[in-house]
Amino acid sequence: MVGFQRIFFLLAVGLLLLPQAAVAGVMVVVNPRSSVDHLSRDDVINIFMGRFRQLPNGLPASPVDLPVTERAKPEFYRLLVGKDMDQIAAYWSRLVFTGRTAPPMQAGSVEDMIRYLNANPGAVGYMDSNDVDRRVKAVLELK
Template structure:
């Protein structure tokens, strides 16, 4: 019986750790789109405008949230994304998203800059002025 209880507790802990790894794409509420599609999010963060007037900002390399975003939303490893941006910068075709130091910096930046968009952990508390445009859960 205690072995079954231990297994159930372990399963619940694993489930909760995966739930915390969900991501949201958020923007300043001045942007009025009800939601973004996965394709629109990918286009925005790869330098396209996806028909939207939003400017993306990102977290630094090796940030856990960034790694999750790249894997689960972009569908690309960090090396591939860095290679893409090296090529885009070299040819002068696109500029990568600005890099902010932390999730808290992202929240502050979005609040101060209308028409900006970024990603955060799904369990990150959000001020009323930020709107979830896309949710990526496991």
């Protein structure tokens, strides 16, 4: 009993000491000139998880991932489908095996993503809410 109590105590302390995500929220963004103003969560999931890559305006959707270094990436998948990055990786490893569906394109940085978004009208990305600016259009806020 004493042992369990001690373990619980240590766990609690550990949790408190974890670095709090500085991310206030994750914003799904598209090309500012896109006619798409809003995407549903399911739309975002279909696009990012490779099921149905088409925007409501009929354009083929092209998802873009942040690099793993960006804190917003795991936050995005956590908020979107409730999975950590390992699980996401395991998912893709099975689909990649068949070669039929590809994972989102990997952007080098937030800036890189912004550029790609501006360059591709069908591109869909995401970023920390604090990083959103006029160069992108937010279509869904994930909290």
